[in-house]
Amino acid sequence: MASSILSDCSSSATARLLPFHRKLHTQDFRFHRSVSIPLRPPSPTSSRSAASRFWSLSAVTPVAMTTDTSAKLIDGKMVAKQIKDEIAGEIAKMKDAIGIVPGLAVILVGARKDSQTYVRNKKKACEAVGIKSYEVHLPEDSTEEEVLKHISGFNDDPSVHGILVQLPLPRHMNEQSILNAVSIEKDVDGFHPLNIGRLAMxxxxxxFVPCTPKGCMELLHRYAVDIKGKRAVVVGRSNIVGMPAALLLQKANATISIVHSYTKNPEEITRQADIVIAAVGVANLVRGSWIKPGAVVIDVGINPIDDPESPRGYRLVGDVCYEEVSKIASAITPVPGGVGPMTIAMLLSNTLDSAKRIHNFK
Incomplete structure (x- = not known):
């Protein structure tokens, strides 16, 4: 059974997972026609002003429910670019009005290549929209006290409006203690227990809302997926994505189920969903047989699998078997180019929101 989970769903040979970044901390998964969802553009009177601007300026069209065998592509890369353009405009207005530029501080411990790439990409994204970035790079053998000292300094620095500790941290550090040390007013990652607690109430x-699940919801909103009253299944229950995604869907008045490693009949449960968010870090786990015709599928997974035909020797796939599911769903995010770009866009959005809140700028 394990081999079927870790295999490519396409016609290529059996795939093997490669070491990769920031796993979703899930336990071993042993997972061995329909109600349609109206997908419509937001109303001109919608309170989601950003969404209204998006629909008027972008080439995205609402997803129509059809019997075609190919799902509508939910283009996270394009949506993220639109959001960044909106953020850049708001930052320019803020700078002109009160002379304040949002600041984001990133703390990186160790020399992991993937983490260094993430931090580099975040810095570029900040520069592109006008956010000032601050970086601290500490060696792998740094003490927990050294990290906490830098967090304390950024907590007290008025030019810093967001603090991000790049995960994963070295094994000898207490991740929970370090994340909890970030001021809740600057917790742009949304991981502070008080932020999660408020989300649950x-x-x-x-x-702040954690960036990746916030990005998932933004995609649903911007593609005008009707969430209210729909059945939604979140596959995975990590603190980073699964649990906050379920809480956000619940706040949007969906009826929620969470599928995890102890769930019996996960395929049957998932097949009842109008909306599926997959976030477990297991390549091609969610197959076509898991999906109800016409469902909307958001794939958070980014998993490298062997591919001898690729120049890099591997390629990236999601937690969803795209080849199968795209023939059944009404809309689906690709991997790469789906949720990934939205995560950084939401980080920038949270940083802007923090600066506006701290300086009482509307």
Whole structure:
């Protein structure tokens, strides 16, 4: 059974997972016609002003429910670019009005190539929209106290509006203690327990929502997926994506199920969903047989598998078997180019929101 989970769903030979970045901390997964979702552009009177601007300026069209065998592509790369353009405009207005430029501080411990790439990409994204970036690179053998000292300094620095500790941290460090040390007012990653707690409570709003699940929801909103009253399944329950994604869907008035490593009949449960978010870090786990015809599928996974035909020797696939699911779903995110670009866009959005809140700028 394990071999079927870790195999490519296309016609190529059996695929092997390669070491990769920032796993979703899931336990071993042993997972061995329909109600349609109206997909429509937002109403001109919608309170989602950003979404309205997006629909008026971009080439995205709403997803129509059809019986075609090919799903509509949810283009995260294009949506992220649109959001970055909106953010750049707001930052320029803020700078002109009150002379404030949002600042994002990133703390990197160790020399992991993937983490260095992430930090480099975040710096480029900040520069592109006008956010000032601050970086601290510490050696692998740094003490927890050294990391906490830098966090404390950024907490007290008025020019810094967001603090991000790049994960994973070295094994000798207590990740929870370090993340909890970030001021909740600057927790642009959205991992502070008070932010998650507020997200879980009715009538409360967190200061920040974790970037990847926020990006998933933004894609659903911008492609005008009707969430209210729909059945949604989140595959995976990590603190980074799965749990906050489920809470966000619930806040949007969907009926939620979470599928995890102890779930019995996960295929049957997932097949009832109008909306599926897959976030487990297992290549091609969600097959076509898991999906109800016409469902909308958001694939968070980024998994490298062997590919002798690729110049790099591997290629990236999601947690969803795209080849199978794209023939059944009404809309689906690709990997790469789906949720990934949205994560950084939401980080920039959270940093801007923090600066506006701290300086009371509307």
């Amino acid at each position: 009715q009538g409360r709003e967190p200061l």
